[in-house]
Amino acid sequence: MFATEGLGIEMERILIVDDEEDLLDLLYYNLEVTGFEVEKAATGRAALIKASENPPDLIVLDVMLPDLLGFEVLRTLRSREETRSIPVILLTARGEESDVLVGFEMGADDYVSKPFSPRELIARIRAVIKRVAGKESARPHIRYGALEIDLDAHRVFLDDGEVVLAPQ
Amino acid sequence: MIQSLFTRLVLLSTAVLLIFAAGAGVMLDGFLTKLAYDQLIEELESKAKIAEEVIKSEGVSQGLVKRMSEAAGARVTIVDMDGTVIADSKYEAAKMDNHANRPELVSAAKGVSGHSERVSPTLGEEMLYVAIPSDPMLRLAVGLDYVKDALWQVRKRILLASLPAVLIALSLAYAIFRSLSRRFNAMREFTLRLSAKEYDAELIPSGKDEMSDLERGLVSLRDELKGQMETLDAESRRLRLLVDGLPDGVLVFDADGRLAVANNFAVELLRLSPEEMHGLTAPQLFRNPEIAAGVGEHLSGNGGDLEGFRVNWPEPVREIEVHFRPVPDEEGRRGVLVVLRDISKEAHLERVRSDFISNMAHEVRTPLTAIRGAAETLLDNAMSDAKIAPRFLDTIRRHTIRLENILSDISELSRIEGRGAPVNIVSFDARAPVEEVAALFNAEAQNRGLTLTSSLPDKPISLVSDEEKVDSILINLVQNALRYTHEGGSIEVSVKQRERGVVYTVSDTGIGIPEEAVSRVTERFYRVDPGRSRAQGGTGLGLAIVNHLVTLLDGKLAIKSRVGEGTTVSVELPSEVA
Numbered sequence: 001m002f003a004t005e006g007l008g009i010e011m012e013r014i015l016i017v018d019d020e021e022d023l024l025d026l027l028y029y030n031l032e033v034t035g036f037e038v039e040k041a042a043t044g045r046a047a048l049i050k051a052s053e054n055p056p057d058l059i060v061l062d063v064m065l066p067d068l069l070g071f072e073v074l075r076t077l078r079s080r081e082e083t084r085s086i087p088v089i090l091l092t093a094r095g096e097e098s099d100v101l102v103g104f105e106m107g108a109d110d111y112v113s114k115p116f117s118p119r120e121l122i123a124r125i126r127a128v129i130k131r132v133a134g135k136e137s138a139r140p141h142i143r144y145g146a147l148e149i150d151l152d153a154h155r156v157f158l159d160d161g162e163v164v165l166a167p168q
Numbered sequence: 169m170i171q172s173l174f175t176r177l178v179l180l181s182t183a184v185l186l187i188f189a190a191g192a193g194v195m196l197d198g199f200l201t202k203l204a205y206d207q208l209i210e211e212l213e214s215k216a217k218i219a220e221e222v223i224k225s226e227g228v229s230q231g232l233v234k235r236m237s238e239a240a241g242a243r244v245t246i247v248d249m250d251g252t253v254i255a256d257s258k259y260e261a262a263k264m265d266n267h268a269n270r271p272e273l274v275s276a277a278k279g280v281s282g283h284s285e286r287v288s289p290t291l292g293e294e295m296l297y298v299a300i301p302s303d304p305m306l307r308l309a310v311g312l313d314y315v316k317d318a319l320w321q322v323r324k325r326i327l328l329a330s331l332p333a334v335l336i337a338l339s340l341a342y343a344i345f346r347s348l349s350r351r352f353n354a355m356r357e358f359t360l361r362l363s364a365k366e367y368d369a370e371l372i373p374s375g376k377d378e379m380s381d382l383e384r385g386l387v388s389l390r391d392e393l394k395g396q397m398e399t400l401d402a403e404s405r406r407l408r409l410l411v412d413g414l415p416d417g418v419l420v421f422d423a424d425g426r427l428a429v430a431n432n433f434a435v436e437l438l439r440l441s442p443e444e445m446h447g448l449t450a451p452q453l454f455r456n457p458e459i460a461a462g463v464g465e466h467l468s469g470n471g472g473d474l475e476g477f478r479v480n481w482p483e484p485v486r487e488i489e490v491h492f493r494p495v496p497d498e499e500g501r502r503g504v505l506v507v508l509r510d511i512s513k514e515a516h517l518e519r520v521r522s523d524f525i526s527n528m529a530h531e532v533r534t535p536l537t538a539i540r541g542a543a544e545t546l547l548d549n550a551m552s553d554a555k556i557a558p559r560f561l562d563t564i565r566r567h568t569i570r571l572e573n574i575l576s577d578i579s580e581l582s583r584i585e586g587r588g589a590p591v592n593i594v595s596f597d598a599r600a601p602v603e604e605v606a607a608l609f610n611a612e613a614q615n616r617g618l619t620l621t622s623s624l625p626d627k628p629i630s631l632v633s634d635e636e637k638v639d640s641i642l643i644n645l646v647q648n649a650l651r652y653t654h655e656g657g658s659i660e661v662s663v664k665q666r667e668r669g670v671v672y673t674v675s676d677t678g679i680g681i682p683e684e685a686v687s688r689v690t691e692r693f694y695r696v697d698p699g700r701s702r703a704q705g706g707t708g709l710g711l712a713i714v715n716h717l718v719t720l721l722d723g724k725l726a727i728k729s730r731v732g733e734g735t736t737v738s739v740e741l742p743s744e745v746a
Contacts, residue, residue, distance in 0.1 A: 026541040115537035
């Protein structure tokens with residue numbers, strides 16, 4: 001994991017995925033000004049390649065992409081070891097509740113609907129990074145082979161599937 | 169049965185005739201016999217009276233008795249009042265027993281003439297005795313054999329005389345019965361055929377008796393039935409045509425829940441032959457449990473809700489709206505009518521509409537996001553950045569234009585999609601729109617580094633159509649070609665005369681359309697590559713508009729394309745719009 005340690009010597013890297021060049025430019029500018037390191041991808045495939053080669057700290061993913069649906073990208077990210085735990089914020093069309101639900105089910109961490117304000121997106125990015133970082137450090141985990149135990153949440157995972165335990 | 173009826177009639181009439189003849193014969197015989205006897209008795213009595221007078225004057229003697237006997241032709245006996253035989257013409261009186269007990273003499277002794285018939289013990293022959301009251305009593309007797317012979321002769325003659333009459337009567341009866349029986353049989357056959365619905369059965373009435381009335385009645389009954397059945401047949405054929413012609417599936421279940429009627433469309437939907445379907449119950453017919461349950465509820469009288477519900481029909485793939493109506497079945501009991509309305513088309517249109525709206529919302533959202541984002545970024549900090557500010561301002565400008573384009577395309581599309589879109593038909597030279605579009609886009613093509621050429625025949629081509637719409641079609645097509653052709657490529661616009669119209673062609677050496685996408689490019693908001701399209705200012709509506717315009721002008725749109733080689737779009741228009 002590339003979780004930040006220390007006092008922000010290392011900048012968080014954000015991968016933004018959208019097929020609209022102007023939006024990519026806008027987000028790039030705003031995130032850079034805010035102090036993030038930014039990478040751009042215009043297609044789902046490009047996004048998957050970039051995320052695998054050099055996993056970012058967070059991905060902003062448009063749901064409507066020309067080649068793959070955002071959801072397919074998300075599912076692929078979640079199925080790969082190296083990208084599994086990268087937080088993802090979805091960009092969705094407003095009012096499409098089903099998109100949001102599907103997104104969360106597939107492991108999205110948050111969503112922002114279009115049209116959105118860049119400031120709002122940046123605030124969400126920060127909140128997600130903070131939350132994930134907190135989780136990573138606070139939660140004691142025990143790993144033994146395929147078995148993973150979350151001591152705080154009292155949950156057990158085997159081969160990444162949760163083992164449902166009967167309540168005591 | 170009928171043969172036996174005829175036989176019975178013949179036997180019965182024969183029996184009646186014979187019984188009657190026998191009765192008549194017996195009566196006649198008795199009468200004749202009595203007549204013969206009475207006459208004989210009377211004759212003997214009068215002869216006896218004559219003999220009495222002779223005896224009174226001459227006295228009794230054997231000689232006289234003999235002579236009297238010869239004269240009368242009968243045996244003469246004279247008996248004393250106490251029964252002693254005084255003289256007899258055939259026998260010696262002294263040797264004869266007392267005759268007081270003979271019935272004829274008993275009667276004569278009482279003063280009344282008597283007669284009797286019996287076998288004479290003296291002569292051993294059947295005799296008729298007649299005695300008259302006188303003193304002494306006088307008895308005459310004659311043998312009966314000759315009388316009987318005479319009677320037999322009479323009987324024989326009567327019998328011989330009546331036999332032909334009986335035979336004639338019998339054969340007459342036989343002939344009449346035979347003819348009646350034949351006609352009866354014909355009528356029977358006729359009615360049997362009528363009840364088997366064979367209305368071509370024939371029956372020829374004969375004569376003017378009651379039976380021929382019956383025959384005529386049957387024939388007119390047949391004509392009536394035939395006419396009614398024909399009317400009924402025609403009616404039911406018409407009804408069947410009507411029901412079969414309906415674009416909805418119609419099924420009727422009787423009170424037992426069995427299928428009684430199914431029209432063509434229902435047969436198609438259920439994919440069973442009418443023979444297989446007949447008599448099946450709703451759960452056997454429908455895979456959808458809701459429909460089967462609905463039929464059951466309506467049969468039991470609980471199905472109150474007459475609103476249709478929608479069902480996705482698996483095979484053939486259809487969207488079906490199911491309606492139930494209670495109807496009386498053939499016996500007046502509660503049956504149920506099921507109407508399966510095919511709403512696939514409406515459902516499709518509905519989907520297209522809602523897809524269009526959601527696509528439109530999505531299309532509008534992207535430029536709005538860019539505009540809002542750029543404006544806020546400028547307000548926040550980018551305004552002071554002299555390098556960045558113009559770029560974001562340009563973003564705002566371009567996306568505003570894009571919004572405008574989307575809106576104008578949508579309004580154009582809704583205008584031409586609306587029914588009765590005004591079509592302004594004029595006669596014009598088909599080459600004019602090509603020249604116009606070439607002039608219109610020449611500058612833009614040069615700016616993009618493309619060659620735009622037009623190819624026209626030398627002579628004018630007369631076209632009666634909507635010139636504005638033809639312009640619009642070509643403008644949209646050339647815009648598309650400009651968008652998807654790389655620098656250095658070429659675009660050609662041409663028009664050619666065809667047998668019954670003209671063909672406009674716009675071909676480019678652009679990026680082309682993948683094979684699987686060719687059939688979809690005329691759908692609204694469909695884009696092969698959305699990012700590229702938006703970057704080029706496309707709205708996803710251009711070809712949808714072209715398609716509609718071509719349809720409005722009764723034309724045909726054809727798209728041929730190869731990825732990497734280019735696209736050729738041809739529009740064939742009739743030389744005169746109907």
